Amino acid sequence: MRWRNAWIVMRKDLDEFKKQKLVIGSIIAMPIVLGVVLPLAMFVPMVTMVPLERPYDVDGLLQIGNLPDDASAPWTNQTVENASFNATVFNHMTLMNTHLSNCIIDSCVLENTTVMDSTIQNSSLSSSYLMNVTVIRSEGTGLDGRYILAVSSSLVFTKTKPSEIDLVLPMMFNMVLMIFIIVPATLPTIIATYSIVGEKNNRSLEPLLATPTTDGELLAGKIFSAFIPSMGSTLLAFTLGVVLLDVVLIPKVGYPLLPNITWILSMFLLAPTACLMSVLACVLVSSKVSDVRAAQQLGGFIVMPVVVLMLGVLSGFIFLSPVIICVFAGLYGCLDLGLFYFAKAIFNREKILTKWT
Amino acid sequence: MIICDGLTKTFGSITAIQDFSLTIPDGCIFGLLGPNGAGKTTTMRMLSCLIRPTAGAAQIDSLEIGKKEDAQKIRGMIGLLPEVPGLYETLGAYKNLDYFGQFYGVPKQQREESIRTTLTNLGLWDRRSEPVGGFSKGMKQKIAIARALIHDPKYIFLDEPTASLDPAASKTVREYILELKSRGDTILINTHNLSEAERICDTVALVKNKIVKVGSPKALARGLFARTVSFTLQKIPSTLMKDISCLEFVSQAQVKGNQLVLNVRNPEEDNPRVVSWLMKQGLQVQFVTEEEHSLEDVYLKLIEEGGQ
Structure with a gap:
């Protein structure tokens, strides 16, 4: 040719x-x-x-579903303060008994990830992409989710009613x-x-x-x-x-x-x-x-x-x-x-x- | 040199051309004559590697036309003018020629020079950007011929080159073809125009789904018809037709006004003998002329016979 x-x-x-x-x-x-x-x-x-009623703060993560039988917990018993996660990919991971406070999660991808018995406080999720994130028995307070790029429909992480x-x-x-x-x-x-x-x-x-x-x-x-x-x-x-x-x-x-x-x-x-x-x-x-x-x-x-x-x-x-x-x-x-x-x-x-x- | 050996092409149950065998030497103008549907265009398309023969073979400069690996090389050596000019009507003459030059791999500078020369010769240089759709049929045909020649091909195949052209344009195209011949190009022409073929072709093949006859137009006429000589006499006596039957070399005789028209075997030898015989009869011979049969006569006779 x-x-x-x-x-x-x-x-x-x-x-x-x-x-x-x-x-x-x-x-x-x-x-x-x-x-x-x-x-x-x-x-x-x-x-x-x-009218726009956008939930800037994501507080009160809901418990949904049951703990997967084969869930691994590489992030078990972690406490992270004043840290920054940039361009990190969390794929098929389980965050268990992990406590993040005053953290910045920037340009990260959380995909097929399970968060259990954890807390995330006063942290920011910016320019990140969340898909199939399952949150179990966890809490989040003071979170800023304004700059999340895309959120899958399977993620429920707020009590706040979504805007129209x-x-x-x-x-x-x-x-x-x-x-x-x-x-x-x-x-x-x-x-x-x-x-x-x-x-x-x-x-x-x-x-x-x-x-x-x-x-x-x-x-x-x-x-x-x-x-x-x-x-x-x-x-x-x-x-x-x-x-x-x-x-x-x-x-x-x-x-x-x-x-x-x-x-x-x-x-x-x-x-x-x-x-x-x-x-x-x-x-x-x-x-x-x-x-x-x-x-x-x-x-x-x-x-x-x-x-x-x-x-x-x-x-x-x-x-x-x-x-x-x-x-x-x-x-x-x-x-x-x-x-x-x-x-x-x-x-x-x-x-x-x-x-x- | 083009050598065809038993070329045959069938489309389903229809045989377009059968057992086409001949040799076209380099530097000659070869005409394919025949009625519509005689297989002329099919033959030309097979030789251009556009369609594959059903049977038989042909070689162009030792390259096989049926071989896939040779087809591209053969097409590169041939300049084809199809029956219809098939120009890109919305584009100008320059672009029409330029694209084809690119397809044939002609270097840019050579292409530009060639196009400039051609269009200048055709009187179209100033109109090179005008869409060719607005040009006359004759102009389009000339551009199509120029397109076939853009890569300076060794073999030029022209399918009905003067069809639908006026006499002046036809003459220009004929002169152009003769000029190409003088350069040593080998030209294959399909034509219905018998007088044109007679004027420009060195050899013609009469085709009607097979080769009926091959030869130069004159040789064909001579081989087909007895040579006819007309003797113009001052006065023809009524008994002449009866008396002339004694001349054994005269196969046929008739009188047309004051002309005695005889079919003789060999005019070079027989004419002096006829003249001397006529003078012995006391008749005065004013003119002796040989009547030539046109290619049209040959064509009609052979095609009629070939169809039987």
């Missing part, structure tokens, strides 16, 4: 897109409208109307996040169908196939030319959306909420696999139709696996957590492999010249 040739195919396609005002308009406008304007339209009224904004934000974030997965799966239906069906209609594939490029290089070029603009414009909208949402929400919640790990994983794992799936499916569709619009309409079916995820999120069956993101990215990745196999099989010179109608 000579990537240079794939790069030339992509540059040629991009040069052609540049001349197509409608295509360019769609590529830029769709992510901006859906990923920036729409979320702002949702969040701005919310932050101005919903705390209840609504995760759901709304999920909805907005779905936009950044739907958009890169939709854009290739505009670009890829145009780049392949357009060439078929224009009869410009034959001279291209007569060059010393290989089928794989041509296919790679076509994939890049749909994938890169789709992901590029989505990433642009994502960055804009995150910045603007933080600008809107910081005055209300006091700290930047985005991007969190879920959003980052979505953008760099789930969105690319969804986008690639769409690109490859468009290559398959384009081999069977001779009309750009028909190809784009068929392309609507291409995003079905993404629509399934969206429906799951909107109906509340699926909550976009890092694990769920990874699971779906894995599923889409497997689909991508299958589609790539088929696309490679149909994207050969002889079939293009003789079978593609």
Whole structure:
């Protein structure tokens, strides 16, 4: 594979897109409208109307569940005062009979961790991420949890009733996040169908196939030319959306909420696999139709696996957590492999010249 | 040199071309003539390594067309003009040529010079950035030919190069092809235009899903038709047709006005004998001309026979 040739195919396609005002308009406008304007339209009224009662102090840790039978206690009988924990990862650990006071826990990750028979007093949890933290027979007083980045739903560590904004934000974030997965799966239906069906209609594939490029290089070029603009414009909208949402929400919640790990994983794992799936499916569709619009309409079916995820999120069956993101990215990745196999099989010179109608 | 040995291509139950065997020497213009669906384009596509032969083999400079490892090298040696120009209509002439130069690995400076020279010769340098979609068919065809030549290929395959061009544009393209021949390039042309083939092709192959006949246009005509000589006489007596039957070397005779048209075996030897015989009969011969059969006559006769 000579990537240079794939790069030339992509540059040629991009040069052609540049001349197509409608295509360019769609590529830029769709992510901006859906990923920036729409979320702002949702969040701005919310932050101005919903009252904020945020529990700054976390006091009175609740006893939940039972002590795990196999719990180990490496932090048993520890008393720590005036200490600072920075960028520490607590994963699958048990803190037992441990007493922290006047401590600063900064940029730490507490994951799958159990805290038992312990106390945490006058301490601060800032820029930290807590997930699946089970607190048993413990107490916390004078804790400052304002700057916690993300908290899993399984952590119950306050008697204070969560504010309405705390209840609504995760759901709304999920909805907005779905936009950044739907958009890169939709854009290739505009670009890829145009780049392949357009060439078929224009009869410009034959001279291209007569060059010393290989089928794989041509296919790679076509994939890049749909994938890169789709992901590029989505990433642009994502960055804009995150910045603007933080600008809107910081005055209300006091700290930047985005991007969190879920959003980052979505953008760099789930969105690319969804986008690639769409690109490859468009290559398959384009081999069977001779009309750009028909190809784009068929392309609507291409995003079905993404629509399934969206429906799951909107109906509340699926909550976009890092694990769920990874699971779906894995599923889409497997689909991508299958589609790539088929696309490679149909994207050969002889079939293009003789079978593609 | 291009050597084809029994090239055959079938699409399902349809045989596009069968047992195509011939040799195209370097530096010649070779024409493939035949009706629609005769397998000319299929043959050209096989030789361009765009489609694989079902059977048979072909070599271009000792490289096998069916071999995957040779296909890229062969495509790099060939400049193909397909039936339809297939330009990127939204892009300018410069970019159209530049991209193909890049695909063929032509160095940037050489590419720029080549494109500048070509577009200047075509009178399009000032319009190099205009979308080619707005150009006339003739202009597009010229740009497509220039695209096929951007990498200075040794072999040039032209599928209907003057189709849908006006006479002036056709003439320009024909002259361009002859100029390429003078550089020593080997040119394979698919064409319906028989007068064009007659004018520019050194050798033609009449094709109708197989090779019907191969040869130079003149040789084909001579091999197919008896040579016809027309004797223009001052006056033709009514008994002449009866008397001339005594000349054993005349296979056929007819009178057209004051012309006596004879089919003879060997005009170089037979014409003086006819003239002397006519003079003995007291007839005055004003002109002696040999009537040549056009490639069109050859084409129609052979294709008709080939179809039977």
